[in-house]
Amino acid sequence: MTTVIELEEIKSLLKQVDVVTAMSQGFVQYSNGNSVVPPVGELLFDNPPGDVHIKYGYIKNDDFYVIKIASGFYENKNLGLPSSQGMMLLFNQKTGQTVSVLLDEGYLTDVRTAAAGAVAAQYFAPKNIEAIGILGTGIQAKMQLQYLQKTKPCKRVWVWGRTAENAVRFKEELGDEFDIQIAESAAEVAKNCNLLVTTTPSELALLKADGIRPGTHITAVGSDTSEKQELDGTILQKADIVIADSIPQSKSRGEIYQAVSKGFIFENKIIELGKAIQNTDLQRINDQQITVVDLTGVAVQDIMITTAVYEKYKQENA
Template structure:
């Protein structure tokens, strides 16, 4: 019988796992062709607005394969429940026997996404961070900032939310450890920050090319379908380095997809994250470069974090 691991147990296990290191290994395996990751399964909903993603795959010659279902329903806050929901299913790769059901309620998707943001910043953010800009006020916004602290001591943070009330509430949640500023617009935020993370489900570009100062690094996290867009396509043209977590996925979703569709960039400009982190020549070379990492979310991330949690659970 499959082991059932619930959210509270998962949350107790996670502090003992180096999730960023797990993501790094996963992206390397992926870019080196050592994984089987089919196209994303996707359900889009209109009333209420939301989406569900089915991501699945395996690392070759490994012990397990993983199927993940994760959703985002953006009116859930009105019901007093998180917008993110979901679960992870772990199977024996040699027999297909179910080994574990992780009832994580979408939490592991949030964590692995934040860890990927920290990994991207490790290799592409400028060495000296003047201020961190967070666009969005949800759980991912908070987790991105939390995980970035593993790689930068910067406590100066600018935030922008769709309403001032949400931004002020988010600022209070972040607490006194940060020097928080609330921007009236994404453009104002960009004027003060050289590390920016976008975490919204916007379908209209929030950051324009003219907004971005030289030397800025952007982790684009929110755009994970063909309809979402947080960065103006011309901004990717302006960037010196554009990185995809998955080049195949960038052909159907995310900021890169939109920029290619709009004719702003060519596909041959794109570097894959797992390739770049193995080659220093593909990483940031100076403090003036503009760099963008488009994080659409790849199944190998779910494989790595599910395996790590299950392995740690067995050792308890």
């Protein structure tokens, strides 16, 4: 019989899962060729603006395969709804039987993305974080900041949002945990921080190279389609290290796609995250380097987090 796990139980089970470690392991499996991850399925909408990603795959010789449907509809806030929606489907890899439906409403996608940001900072952010800069004020902005505390703890934060109202709300919701300053521009965030995370659906670059301090690390999260862009190509051109979560995906989406297609960098500059995790020579070696990790989201992340939650569910209901 198919197990249905609803959101509140998923959140409870996740408290017992080391998601950051699971993401690291997933990236390694992916880069080592131990997973099967087909190209992303995608639906784009104009009115209202939104996108749906269908990601799916399996780790070889594992028990399951996973299909994830996750959407972002950015005007949902006007309806009192979260922008993220979706579900995870878990199947038996040997028989094709439906094992579990996880009605996560997009939550697991948000968590695994935030955990991937923590992994990126673990290997590429400078040792001493003066302040964390967040571009964006939505759920992913909040979760990136919270998950960064697991690998690069820092309470000094600068935030910029598309409206002052959004930035104030962000500060009010997290103000007890962090010392948050509201910036008037994205450039002001970059001026005051050496760890930046970009989480917006922007299609126009928000940051340029001349505003990035030496030694800064940037985790770019928002650009997960071919149209979105948060970083000017000059940033990737100037960067000492450019990392893709998936080199194949970087050929059609994300900051790397934008920079390569416009001639700012060549593909041979790009390193895949799973390879860099395993090789210290590919990681940051000093606090003057500028590093960029482009996270477009890989199905192996969904496989890892869905499997981990289901295994915890089985343990608790044995």
